[in-house]
Amino acid sequence: MRTRSLSRAVAAGTAVVLATLAACSSGGGAPSGDPAAPTRGGTLVVAKNTLPTCLDPSISVTGNDPGRQTVDTLVDQDQKTGEIVPWLATKWTESPDGLTYTFTLRDGVTFSNGEPFTAAAVKAGMDDAVGFAKKYGQPSSAGNFLTAYASSSVIDDRTVQITLKKPSASFLQLLSDRTMGIIAPSSLGGSYADRCSKGVIGTGPFTITENVKNDHITVVRRPGYAWPSPNSTHGDEAYLDAIRFVEIPEASVQTQGLLSKNVDVIVDPAAADIPQLEATGVKINTNNSEGVPSSIFPNLTRAPMTDPAVRDALQIGIDREEILAGAFNKFTPQVTSALTPGVPGYVDLSSKLKYDPDRAARILDDAGWVMGADGVRAKDGQRLKVIYEWYFAPVQSAVLLVQAQLKKLGFDIELKRVTLDQIAAEGKGGDWDLRMTGRPRPDADAFFAHYGAASLFTSFTADNSADLQALLTKQTSETDVAARKATIGQIQNLIVDDGYGFPLNVTVRYGASAPNVSGVKFIYSGYLSFYDTTKSAK
Numbered sequence: 001m002r003t004r005s006l007s008r009a010v011a012a013g014t015a016v017v018l019a020t021l022a023a024c025s026s027g028g029g030a031p032s033g034d035p036a037a038p039t040r041g042g043t044l045v046v047a048k049n050t051l052p053t054c055l056d057p058s059i060s061v062t063g064n065d066p067g068r069q070t071v072d073t074l075v076d077q078d079q080k081t082g083e084i085v086p087w088l089a090t091k092w093t094e095s096p097d098g099l100t101y102t103f104t105l106r107d108g109v110t111f112s113n114g115e116p117f118t119a120a121a122v123k124a125g126m127d128d129a130v131g132f133a134k135k136y137g138q139p140s141s142a143g144n145f146l147t148a149y150a151s152s153s154v155i156d157d158r159t160v161q162i163t164l165k166k167p168s169a170s171f172l173q174l175l176s177d178r179t180m181g182i183i184a185p186s187s188l189g190g191s192y193a194d195r196c197s198k199g200v201i202g203t204g205p206f207t208i209t210e211n212v213k214n215d216h217i218t219v220v221r222r223p224g225y226a227w228p229s230p231n232s233t234h235g236d237e238a239y240l241d242a243i244r245f246v247e248i249p250e251a252s253v254q255t256q257g258l259l260s261k262n263v264d265v266i267v268d269p270a271a272a273d274i275p276q277l278e279a280t281g282v283k284i285n286t287n288n289s290e291g292v293p294s295s296i297f298p299n300l301t302r303a304p305m306t307d308p309a310v311r312d313a314l315q316i317g318i319d320r321e322e323i324l325a326g327a328f329n330k331f332t333p334q335v336t337s338a339l340t341p342g343v344p345g346y347v348d349l350s351s352k353l354k355y356d357p358d359r360a361a362r363i364l365d366d367a368g369w370v371m372g373a374d375g376v377r378a379k380d381g382q383r384l385k386v387i388y389e390w391y392f393a394p395v396q397s398a399v400l401l402v403q404a405q406l407k408k409l410g411f412d413i414e415l416k417r418v419t420l421d422q423i424a425a426e427g428k429g430g431d432w433d434l435r436m437t438g439r440p441r442p443d444a445d446a447f448f449a450h451y452g453a454a455s456l457f458t459s460f461t462a463d464n465s466a467d468l469q470a471l472l473t474k475q476t477s478e479t480d481v482a483a484r485k486a487t488i489g490q491i492q493n494l495i496v497d498d499g500y501g502f503p504l505n506v507t508v509r510y511g512a513s514a515p516n517v518s519g520v521k522f523i524y525s526g527y528l529s530f531y532d533t534t535k536s537a538k
Contacts, residue, residue: 038234042535043242044517046265047254049393051217051247053421055199055208057178058129058142059192060420065267065528066217066245070112071181071202074103074122075172076229077524082442084172085230088117088182088203098167098479099150105158109227111184112207119160123152124185126162136192138424139456141179144448148476166477169484170443177441178527203227205238205531217245231523232532239519239534249393258282258514264535265520266512267528268394271329274510281515286331287522289440289507290342292450293335294395296388296402296502297457299433300464304384309367311499317360317409318402318502320353327397328505335503338447338495345444345475345488352496353503360409369410377410385412390436391419398505399436427456438507440526444488445476451491451500460500468494 046065054060055067074089086092089103109117128135129142130149148168153161164171174180184201199208205225210218220242228235246263248254251270257263259280269277278284298305298314305311324334333341336350369377369384377384386406390399403413416432426432437457439449449455453462453469462469471491478484495501511520511528519532 038239038519038534039536040239040534041241043244044240044264044530044533044535045257045262046243046245046267046530047248047257047263048245048267049247049249049251049254050419051214051245053419054196055211055217056183056195057181058125058132058183058200059138059140059196063420066208066219066243067199068178068181068527069206069219069243069530070199070204070208071178071183072204072227072229073178073180073182074105074175076231077173077176077442079231079524082524084176087176087229088227092172099164100161101164101171102155102159102161105160106227107158109203110224111201111203112222113184113186113201115184115186115201116157117182117203118157119154120157121182121185122160122162123154124188125180125183126152128183128188129180138192139454141449144452144454145174145177145179145445147448147454167479168476169479169481170445170476173441173443174445176524178523206243209242214247216247219243219245228531229523233519234532238531240530243530251393258512261514264514264517266510268510269512270394271327271332271397274329274331274512277512283513283515283517283520284331285511285513285520285522287509287526288333288340288342289438289509289526290340290442291440291446291526292338292438292501293340293503294392294398294436294438294505294507295338295450296434296436296504297450297459298499298502299435299459300461301428301459302433303382304379304386305433307367308499309363309369310384313360313363313409314406314411315352315496315499315502316354316356317406317411318353318504319355319357319405320504321355322405323398323401323505326401327395328508331510332508333506335505338492338501338503339444339488340506343442343444343446343488344481345485347489347492349492349496352493357405357409364410371410375407375410376412383412384410385414386433387414387416387431388434388436389416389418389423389430389432391417391423392436395436395505402504424456428459428461436504440507442524444484444491447472447491448476451495465500468498468500 052064057064057067072088075084076087078085088106090106092103094101130146132140132143148164148166150163150165187200206219207222209220221238225237254266255273258266336348339346369379371377406413439446450458453460475484475487513520516536518534523529
């Protein structure tokens with residue numbers, strides 16, 4: 001199937017796309033003898049507006065639902081309480097100084113290629129993550145988060161000791177993130193291109209068998225799997241035979257595919273289509289992606305975003321209530337801070353984010369930005385022109401509303417649609433003034449992905465945001481809960497007050513499932529899991 005090429009035929013009619021999808025969508029699995037038992041078998045067709053460009057979850061987790069099905073982690077977070085619970089590690093101890101963690105590993109676990117899961121494999125993965133940038137000349141998500149890691153020691157096959165350079169209040173939570181999924185040592189020696197295009201060998205319930213760029217990715221059930229997360233509802237192999245992730249950029253084609261029973265699940269369907277889907281019996285699962293909300297980040301390396309007045313005006317020149325009403329739906333809560341409410345240490349800063357276009361205009365006036373006859377402000381011969389980069393299709397309506405709102409204040413906003421590959425290539429450089437993105441992780445260390453000096457998503461460095469970098473370092477090593485929360489509160493206030501970030505919306509992930517599909521769920525960190533998913537006959 002070629003969903004990319006077929007999607008281009010939409011102008012001539014969507015029937016071709018849906019007919020092709022029908023050929024890919026198998027029926028449900030065979031019912032068991034027990035009518036109450038879950039159905040086993042079947043291929044699930046999952047539509048996404050874009051497929052991930054890298055399948056190694058240690059490198060990139062953005063949109064990487066396929067890669068996340070292939071790995072497990074040492075620990076997990078309880079879906080209801082957020083408590084850290086055992087998984088591949090059955091127990092652990094922490095030294096009094098918070099620098100040493102000793103993990104006892106589960107026996108009988110293997111990687112999908114038959115390699116045994118051992119302490120040496122854990123050590124190899126940790127060392128690979130922190131040495132990744134030096135080895136490949138590219139950053140990795142795991143490496144960006146393991147700033148406190150010092151070393152690992154193999155005590156025996158079932159015991160590994162991890163030593164930190166400094167205490168890390170969020171270390172165990174980090175280990176529950178699929179970024180830290182355990183990878184087979186044989187995969188760690190692969191090239192960067194292979195790790196991204198082919199994925200990696202993990203201990204998870206599925207394995208990747210096919211990746212056709214911009215078209216589809218197929219994962220199949222792994223025989224013999226028997227060590228799921230305690231959040232799971234069963235304990236042996238996954239129910240599904242396979243999952244086929246297909247790229248369908250057009251929301252209308254996704255929706256028609258689901259309604260015509262050629263697609264089983266839509267990941268993040270268009271908000272405007274949800275009422276129509278619900279009316280036909282489609283099940284909508286939602287998850288507030290806790291962490292850094294979807295935000296706009298300024299490029300602090302060039303004008304006009306180096307001007308604090310421009311950033312101050314922009315912060316209160318965005319009408320977030322209009323954006324919520326015009327671009328999202330009933331499932332989306334109002335953004336109220338630089339963190340989402342589910343993160344420990346969150347503070348409500350909604351009063352500082354309140355829309356005040358008159359005050360925003362005065363700030364620009366006082367700073368010397370004079371409104372021109374063409375409706376665009378200028379200062380010392382420089383027009384208030386801003387290049388606004390964005391990449392995630394479902395936020396297009398929000399992007400257009402921001403453009404219209406800031407135009408009223410005298411901004412000339414040029415929209416620039418990019419891909420994640422382009423952002424990664426540009427890094428801190430590139431031709432942009434604003435960039436929109438976010439990071440789900442239910443801990444304040446999520447700040448590092450975008451506000452940290454090592455982030456390639458944004459422009460922050462130790463020089464242009466020294467105050468922010470100092471607070472980020474302080475909070476991650478603060479082991480006193482109350483003191484850490486206070487520092488996290490300072491960070492949120494600094495981000496909003498100094499215009500280091502412009503919170504736009506709480507990212508809500510949606511899973512729209514056909515009536516005959518059950519068990520599609522979001523894990524605690526906001527990613528989809530299909531281990532408990534079943535598909536019955538249509």
